[in-house]
Amino acid sequence: MARPKILVVGAGFAGVGCVRRLERRLGANEADLSLVTPFSYQLYLPLLPQVASGILTPQSIALSLRRSSRHRTRIIPGGAIGVDTKAKVCVVRKITGELVNEPYDYIVLAPGSITRTFDIPGLLEYGRGMKTLAEAAYVRDHVISQLDLADASQDEAERTSRLQFVVVGGGYAGTETAACLQRLTSAAVKRYPRLDPALIKWHLIDIAPKLMPELGDKLGRSAQQILTERGIEISLGVSIDKAGPQEVTFTNGRVVPTRTLIWTAGVVASPLVGTLGAETIRGRLAVTAEMTLPGFDGVFALGDAAAVPDLAKGEEGAVCPPTAQHAMRQGHKVADNVLATLRNQPLKPYEHKDLGLVVDLGGRDAVSKPLGVELRGLPAQAVARGYHWSALRTNVAKARVMTNWLLNAVAGDDFVRTGFQARTPATLRDFEYTDAYLTPEQLHEQTASAAHEQG
Numbered sequence: 001m002a003r004p005k006i007l008v009v010g011a012g013f014a015g016v017g018c019v020r021r022l023e024r025r026l027g028a029n030e031a032d033l034s035l036v037t038p039f040s041y042q043l044y045l046p047l048l049p050q051v052a053s054g055i056l057t058p059q060s061i062a063l064s065l066r067r068s069s070r071h072r073t074r075i076i077p078g079g080a081i082g083v084d085t086k087a088k089v090c091v092v093r094k095i096t097g098e099l100v101n102e103p104y105d106y107i108v109l110a111p112g113s114i115t116r117t118f119d120i121p122g123l124l125e126y127g128r129g130m131k132t133l134a135e136a137a138y139v140r141d142h143v144i145s146q147l148d149l150a151d152a153s154q155d156e157a158e159r160t161s162r163l164q165f166v167v168v169g170g171g172y173a174g175t176e177t178a179a180c181l182q183r184l185t186s187a188a189v190k191r192y193p194r195l196d197p198a199l200i201k202w203h204l205i206d207i208a209p210k211l212m213p214e215l216g217d218k219l220g221r222s223a224q225q226i227l228t229e230r231g232i233e234i235s236l237g238v239s240i241d242k243a244g245p246q247e248v249t250f251t252n253g254r255v256v257p258t259r260t261l262i263w264t265a266g267v268v269a270s271p272l273v274g275t276l277g278a279e280t281i282r283g284r285l286a287v288t289a290e291m292t293l294p295g296f297d298g299v300f301a302l303g304d305a306a307a308v309p310d311l312a313k314g315e316e317g318a319v320c321p322p323t324a325q326h327a328m329r330q331g332h333k334v335a336d337n338v339l340a341t342l343r344n345q346p347l348k349p350y351e352h353k354d355l356g357l358v359v360d361l362g363g364r365d366a367v368s369k370p371l372g373v374e375l376r377g378l379p380a381q382a383v384a385r386g387y388h389w390s391a392l393r394t395n396v397a398k399a400r401v402m403t404n405w406l407l408n409a410v411a412g413d414d415f416v417r418t419g420f421q422a423r424t425p426a427t428l429r430d431f432e433y434t435d436a437y438l439t440p441e442q443l444h445e446q447t448a449s450a451a452h453e454q455g
Contacts (some may be wrong), residue, residue, distance in 0.1 A: 004031045006338060007090055007104035009080040009272070011037035011065060012045075013324045014303030015110035016393070017331020018338075023072050025339055034074045034102065036092055040065045043133055044397070046324060047388055049173070052136040053180035053362070054415075055408045060400040062133060063393050076102065080111060082275040082438035084447040085296045091446050093436060101447060106298040106338055109285070110331065111270035113304035113322060114432045115263065122243035124427055127263035130177050135431045137420060139262060143181055144188065144417040146259060150199075151192045161246050161257035163199045168240055169264035170206030172359060175223065177264060178204040179361040182232055188415045203256060205235040206265070215357060219367045222376050226365050239265070263428065267322060269305040271437040281307035281319065289349035291334050300338060302330040311351040324391070325355060358384035
């Protein structure tokens, strides 16, 4: 008899956590294990703003999937664009553009999330995200290029628009992005004697009434005060009405001349979720506490793409937030439950109490809430960086990140514009491939035609 096929979709915290656990615990001939991912690395997303600001190199937070001594997983270089649960087939678009059908007996869906956007005129054309390594590299090049171009320009209006930067989203990603990049431009402008530092303005806006409400009122206000003292203008209860190539209009009618709009206003589950035809909760797959998908044989889902019940809260209807902390631990539990299914053993529910939150604002500035203890300044920074460092999966990554931090602390920032992304289409759609997924009709046609050819 052929060995069962386990297919894991996604190489984020959840997917990689699952794969590594299965590699350690599967018997030598118990099952075949495959992983679908366009890149053979796990991206440590929480440190992406530090890549955008140049504190860390891109390679530091791209953790290779091929360094494991127990590496036994077949990596399929591509993205899952549809799942036919009746035929038990996952359709994968390889990085070459070729469509292939991957049959499975058990599938673990951890495709993660994409940037949440709205029907705002100009947003998709002029907004830049902070969700992928390519986006971070592009944003860094773009921000430094604005300084270069402003320095070379004789036009005051052009200088003004190039030296104003707008970040939308007052969550962790937006706040840390604005904080890190503002520090970069403040340090860089000293190398541009023709530029008036007062012309550089950063705007952080969010439709919510509070900055990072998950931190609580005190820490939220502390973070806001830190950013305000640095010169970042924070506007709450405000969003974007429309965006253009040289200006952005806020919903309160204010027009800000700018060539830089960074959009970090939340995430939504991967469009892959919509190809299953399953019940969802706010766009995420409605799964059991064991992370199985009711009514679908052999399907598990977790991470940002699944509404996993949060048993630790003890509240009816509570689901786990889409954080790395939960995703890593869900990956381990799903691996155990896949093994239990293979071995006809009972499945166990996922339960984990949140360990707290950390927000690195760059330099000596941070706010953290480990185990409910509120910290600010250097103690908070030590906790934030200590947490991220310990969460890195490989010793190589830990060494690289620590070296980068030490080098930045001693030598300061560098302002090199690499140009690698200069000719890359830079829209949200281009970076996150949100238009690559199959419709139900296309999915059925793809799996049916393949089945016919095999027959």
